[in-house]
Amino acid sequence: MVSCPGPATLRMMRKIRVSLKIVDKLGSFSVVLGHLYLQEPQLAYLLLEIDLVEKEEEVMSSEQPYISSIQLPNNGEVFRNLKRAKRFAIDIGGSLTKIAYYSTVSYRKVSYNSEQGTNDEEAGDIHLYESSELERLHFVKFETKYIEQCLDFVQKHLVNCKDSIIGKSIKATGGGAYKYAELITKKLGFIVEKEDEICCLIKGCNFLLRNIPDEQFVYCKHEDPEYRFVNSEPSIFPYLLVNIGSGVSILKVESEDKYERIGGTSMGGGTFWGLGCLLTKAKGFDDLLQLASEGDHRNVDLLVKDIYGGDYDTHGLSGDIIASSFGKAMHISTGSSKSFSEADIARSLLFTV
Amino acid sequence: MNGCNGYYALSDSSPPPMPWFGMDIGGTLTKLVYFEPKDLSEAEEASEVESVKSIRKYLKSSSAYGETGHRDIHLQMDNLIIGKRKGTLHFIRFPTSEMNPFLALAKSKGLATMASTICATGGGAYKFEEDFKREVNLSLHKFDELDSLIRGIEYIEDNNVDKECYYFVNSRDQDNCQKCTYDFSNPYPYLIVNIGSGVSILSVYGPNNYKRVSGTSLGGGTFLGLCCLLTSCQTFEEAIELAAKGNNHEVDKLVKDIYGGDYDRFGLGGDVVASSFGHMNSKEKRSKVSKEDLACATLTTITNNIGSIARMVAANEKIEKVVFVGNFLRVNQISMRMLSHAMDYWSNGQLKAIFLEHEGYFGAVGCLLELLKNQEVQHKKDI
Numbered sequence: 001m002v003s004c005p006g007p008a009t010l011r012m013m014r015k016i017r018v019s020l021k022i023v024d025k026l027g028s029f030s031v032v033l034g035h036l037y038l039q040e041p042q043l044a045y046l047l048l049e050i051d052l053v054e055k056e057e058e059v060m061s062s063e064q065p066y067i068s069s070i071q072l073p074n075n076g077e078v079f080r081n082l083k084r085a086k087r088f089a090i091d092i093g094g095s096l097t098k099i100a101y102y103s104t105v106s107y108r109k110v111s112y113n114s115e116q117g118t119n120d121e122e123a124g125d126i127h128l129y130e131s132s133e134l135e136r137l138h139f140v141k142f143e144t145k146y147i148e149q150c151l152d153f154v155q156k157h158l159v160n161c162k163d164s165i166i167g168k169s170i171k172a173t174g175g176g177a178y179k180y181a182e183l184i185t186k187k188l189g190f191i192v193e194k195e196d197e198i199c200c201l202i203k204g205c206n207f208l209l210r211n212i213p214d215e216q217f218v219y220c221k222h223e224d225p226e227y228r229f230v231n232s233e234p235s236i237f238p239y240l241l242v243n244i245g246s247g248v249s250i251l252k253v254e255s256e257d258k259y260e261r262i263g264g265t266s267m268g269g270g271t272f273w274g275l276g277c278l279l280t281k282a283k284g285f286d287d288l289l290q291l292a293s294e295g296d297h298r299n300v301d302l303l304v305k306d307i308y309g310g311d312y313d314t315h316g317l318s319g320d321i322i323a324s325s326f327g328k329a330m331h332i333s334t335g336s337s338k339s340f341s342e343a344d345i346a347r348s349l350l351f352t353v
Numbered sequence: 354m355n356g357c358n359g360y361y362a363l364s365d366s367s368p369p370p371m372p373w374f375g376m377d378i379g380g381t382l383t384k385l386v387y388f389e390p391k392d393l394s395e396a397e398e399a400s401e402v403e404s405v406k407s408i409r410k411y412l413k414s415s416s417a418y419g420e421t422g423h424r425d426i427h428l429q430m431d432n433l434i435i436g437k438r439k440g441t442l443h444f445i446r447f448p449t450s451e452m453n454p455f456l457a458l459a460k461s462k463g464l465a466t467m468a469s470t471i472c473a474t475g476g477g478a479y480k481f482e483e484d485f486k487r488e489v490n491l492s493l494h495k496f497d498e499l500d501s502l503i504r505g506i507e508y509i510e511d512n513n514v515d516k517e518c519y520y521f522v523n524s525r526d527q528d529n530c531q532k533c534t535y536d537f538s539n540p541y542p543y544l545i546v547n548i549g550s551g552v553s554i555l556s557v558y559g560p561n562n563y564k565r566v567s568g569t570s571l572g573g574g575t576f577l578g579l580c581c582l583l584t585s586c587q588t589f590e591e592a593i594e595l596a597a598k599g600n601n602h603e604v605d606k607l608v609k610d611i612y613g614g615d616y617d618r619f620g621l622g623g624d625v626v627a628s629s630f631g632h633m634n635s636k637e638k639r640s641k642v643s644k645e646d647l648a649c650a651t652l653t654t655i656t657n658n659i660g661s662i663a664r665m666v667a668a669n670e671k672i673e674k675v676v677f678v679g680n681f682l683r684v685n686q687i688s689m690r691m692l693s694h695a696m697d698y699w700s701n702g703q704l705k706a707i708f709l710e711h712e713g714y715f716g717a718v719g720c721l722l723e724l725l726k727n728q729e730v731q732h733k734k735d736i
Contacts, residue, residue, distance in 0.1 A: 268628055274628075323476075
């Protein structure tokens with residue numbers, strides 16, 4: 001078994017920034033960042049940034065019906081570090097409610113004795129732990145229809161540490177900020193400061209694009225790796241922002257303060273979820289996605305080659321392009337046995353939206 | 354008049370042998386246009402081949418052929434001069450899935466022995482080429498579907514003046530909505546939105562000057578397919594009937610369901626649909642909606658999506674006249690009114706939605722014209 005060299009040794013090696021996509025069996029994934037240190041000629045060490053969390057946290061048990069449809073990446077521990085929460089903000093959308101709060105996390109950092117030579121130390125000889133505090137931004141989401149229960153939970157756990165919360169107000173956005181303002185004030189005792197959702201969206205986006213490295217990525221289906229991180233040089237502006245929630249808003253962002261909603265469509269995530277529930281026996285959004293990953297849309301959609309027998313060259317439309325989504329679905333009622341499955345329908349639906 | 358070796362080349366100066374057909378084989382429907390000559394001289398009548406006569410008799414005998422073929426009598430155009438002949442244009446349609454029975458029928462009427470010429474467009478002209486050759490010994494003269502479409506629109510418009518183009522006023526108002534004719538004599542530039550199984554959007558800048566600028570796969574085929582899955586209906590007509598009786602407000606999530614009212618900042622009224630089918634992830638809501646509501650929501654979603662794309666393309670192309678054609682709009686006044694309203698509302702009155710009486714037949718007409726192209730040219734020279 002190979003031992004991990006000390007930081008001084010590592011510093012001398014060539015390193016590459018890496019991102020790992022960890023996929024669970026339901027297809028949800030997290031991306032973890034780290035560095036690959038290369039020790040010629042044949043050895044490499046992979047150091048990943050995985051944060052350590054205090055175990056004495058209160059855990060929201062999965063028996064309570066708070067989150068049933070959307071799977072969260074870390075099972076069970078939803079509201080981490082809630083006791084030390086400093087500030088809350090909430091976005092109450094059409095289907096989902098998103099909460100962002102920041103609190104402090106105790107962080108155990110390994111500290112090495114830098115006087116000792118690097119080559120004759122053995123791995124695992126870790127001498128000291130240093131405890132420090134770090135501010136971290138936490139993200140939670142759940143279905144808007146459970147908002148009342150969620151507020152109850154938050155209220156129960158904030159009772160002891162209301163003093164750590166800065167200010168007496170909570171910022172809220174999304175349609176629900178207007179619809180549920182009274183409820184929030186009643187349950188949590190905060191004044192709700194309503195902010196426009198599009199304005200917040202853009203502010204948040206600009207913040208992340210500018211401050212978080214490796215926030216934006218490009219997806220290329222046929223490349224390996226499929227995900228490639230990009231950086232906006234020299235400026236992040238102008239950019240087109242397509243916000244796909246229950247519905248879709250399309251925004252043109254020209255500068256920090258200059259933006260415009262230039263269009264949108266009512267066919268969004270809500271449509272996929274709603275039609276998916278009507279057309280399949282999937283038990284939730286993630287179930288639907290799983291079903292879609294297993295299907296073949298060509299049994300349900302009418303492709304150009306189904307109409308032309310090949311490509312439609314005159315106007316540059318290749319045979320594999322979908323000419324009419326669900327174009328083959330009308331034949332189900334002609335008595336012939338169904339030639340497509342629920343998975344095929346789910347995939348076709350995903351492509352349609 | 355017609356030989357048995359009859360391969361007719363379009364460059365021939367003599368007219369092609371009868372019967373004259375134009376055919377548009379689309380993804381879901383096949384549109385057939387038949388020209389019935391009314392100016393047959395006695396000599397011609399005598400020498401006319403039996404099968405040509407029998408075909409004419411068969412087509413005129415009724416308006417329904419088999420179980421799925423239909424002749425739209427209300428669209429019939431009389432006293433037309435095409436290819437130097439005077440006659441009537443008949444409009445017939447049947448589902449493309451019934452192509453084999455159609456070929457068998459054509460064979461039984463003796464089409465195989467006549468070696469006449471059929472011009473065809475649409476994808477099926479390529480897909481069924483072999484079948485036509487094998488069953489009825491016909492080579493299909495193929496024309497591009499969009500070329501045929503434009504040709505057909507301009508011809509019919511010229512020959513059905515004051516009757517072909519129309520638009521709606523007060524489209525939102527059930528009781529006061531009115532259909533008015535539109536003067537299309539100075540058409541250019543205009544946008545064509547052809548809604549068949551799928552959608553193609555064309556910008557037309559002048560005669561013979563057009564470009565396919567966009568399209569979407571969410572068209573009539575999607576509406577029918579989704580409706581069949583959601584309501585177990587069997588036909589397009591049934592789907593439209595269901596939709597007419599339903600209400601989409603229980604199925605779709607509206608702005609007011611999210612905001613509790615209007616979203617003033619961006620001018621989105623409370624009744625605007627924010628998320629189509631947005632309520633359907635709730636079991637409770639699913640149990641409350643009817644088949645009619647689902648059909649209505651499907652129609653609304655597809656129609657509004659097409660309207661939205663058409664509007665954006667019109668803005669990009671800087672064109673104000675948007676002409677909607679295609680068989681999706683057949684017996685579908687709901688969609689026509691929705692499109693009228695959408696164009697008007699979202700563009701603040703800048704855009705106008707225009708419709709044509711012959712809906713989905715333009716491709717087939719354009720095809721027929723292409724067949725008789727040389728005759729047309731000759732005819733114009735003679736005048």
